[in-house]
Amino acid sequence: MTTRHTVAVLGGGSFGTVIGNIIANNGHSVRLWLRNDGLAATINSSRENSVYLPGYHLSDRLYATTSLRESVADADIVFVAVPGKSFREVVQQLPRMISGDSQVISLTKGIEPGGFRLMSQILREELPDNPLGVLSGPNLASEIALGHVSASVIASESPSVTRCIHDLLHCEAFLIYASDDMYGVELGGALKNVYAILAGVGAALGFGENTQGMLLTRALAEMSRFAVCLGANPLTFLGLSGVGDLFVTCSSPLSRNYQVGLALGKGRPLEDILATMDQVAEGINTLGLLKREADSRGVPMPLVDGLHAILYEHREVEDVLTSIMHREQAQDVEFVIR
Numbered sequence: 001m002t003t004r005h006t007v008a009v010l011g012g013g014s015f016g017t018v019i020g021n022i023i024a025n026n027g028h029s030v031r032l033w034l035r036n037d038g039l040a041a042t043i044n045s046s047r048e049n050s051v052y053l054p055g056y057h058l059s060d061r062l063y064a065t066t067s068l069r070e071s072v073a074d075a076d077i078v079f080v081a082v083p084g085k086s087f088r089e090v091v092q093q094l095p096r097m098i099s100g101d102s103q104v105i106s107l108t109k110g111i112e113p114g115g116f117r118l119m120s121q122i123l124r125e126e127l128p129d130n131p132l133g134v135l136s137g138p139n140l141a142s143e144i145a146l147g148h149v150s151a152s153v154i155a156s157e158s159p160s161v162t163r164c165i166h167d168l169l170h171c172e173a174f175l176i177y178a179s180d181d182m183y184g185v186e187l188g189g190a191l192k193n194v195y196a197i198l199a200g201v202g203a204a205l206g207f208g209e210n211t212q213g214m215l216l217t218r219a220l221a222e223m224s225r226f227a228v229c230l231g232a233n234p235l236t237f238l239g240l241s242g243v244g245d246l247f248v249t250c251s252s253p254l255s256r257n258y259q260v261g262l263a264l265g266k267g268r269p270l271e272d273i274l275a276t277m278d279q280v281a282e283g284i285n286t287l288g289l290l291k292r293e294a295d296s297r298g299v300p301m302p303l304v305d306g307l308h309a310i311l312y313e314h315r316e317v318e319d320v321l322t323s324i325m326h327r328e329q330a331q332d333v334e335f336v337i338r
């Protein structure tokens, strides 16, 4: 007999909502935690998250609340889908609210500001006894909401977590695969955001598909090289949460990170772009943290350096991209990690 779970999803933005609804449609009871009273009431009455996913019907088994305590009460599985910069302030409230047996899964594709902490590291620090995992893959929330077949990876050191989350989420239109490489899976999700900004800049400048293909391949080499230094398995980057997510985010106008790059390439100032965005583009935060960490570890990341120069060193976009594209050092074009 199928186990029925009580699940909390923390963060009522586009991804939290769509993941919560998949789980509810699979027959489980879901509580979605968000901070906006009006939106919670609308979700419960109209069965729609009109701010983030208008027109997407939500299951009766999904209930929205602005009480964190109510959302996690009796939950045996807790998903966290808030931006990386708010992740710790949310999860550090959980130890006094959930049992040590509850599984806690990060959906966030960001890095904590002020250091270089991954979401799984924050979970381990704040919830040392709970089983934990991360979910990541080529998962544009709005496409999942439209029913396009999508796939994602649940990564955990615990095989019972990967099995449980697979069974919870897997369905005809959302396929779940498992990995034990947590760092590799979450670094793929966080780092590709930076390259999606660069791809958006390239699109605004009229790069051809050949050029974008070269950019993507070099991005893959660069991000894998960095991730291996942090203990990730390079082969993870050949899968869904690596090249799969890099491809979708670097080529889709639905990606918020790509949209930021597109606007930058058209000459809009970053502050102006961010002031008018109502959803998170994690790549902006990740860029500075990644550059500092790569520099301190001595990992060459010319694409990251180039984007950083455009955003924070007042360099001309065309000049930087021209110099990035004409680099000839062999290590930038090889996928094999040396």
Ligand SMILES: NC(=O)c1ccc[n+]([C@@H]2O[C@H](COP(=O)([O-])OP(=O)(O)OC[C@H]3O[C@@H](n4cnc5c(N)ncnc54)[C@H](O)[C@@H]3O)[C@@H](O)[C@H]2O)c1
Pocket (backbone or CB within 6 Å): 011, 012, 013, 014, 015, 016, 017, 034, 035, 052, 081, 082, 083, 084, 086, 089, 090, 107, 108, 109, 110, 139, 140, 141, 142, 278, 279, 280, 282
């Ligand atoms: N949208 C996608 O397609 C997608 C897919 C996969 C992963 N992700 C990742 O999931 C995470 C969330 O993304 P999203 O698309 O849902 O973002 P979003 O901008 O649509 O929503 C973020 C939500 O978090 C809430 N929030 C922000 N700070 C908070 C805080 N301190 N406390 C409580 N709530 C807070 C916001 O109010 C909003 O409801 C990001 O790391 C993103 O990279 C997104």
Ligand SMILES: O=P(O)(O)OC[C@H](O)CO
Pocket (backbone or CB within 6 Å): 109, 137, 138, 139, 140, 141, 193, 196, 245, 248, 249, 254, 255, 256, 257, 258, 280, 281, 282
């Ligand atoms: O909209 P973005 O750029 O945050 O990307 C969303 C997902 O991470 C794509 O997998």
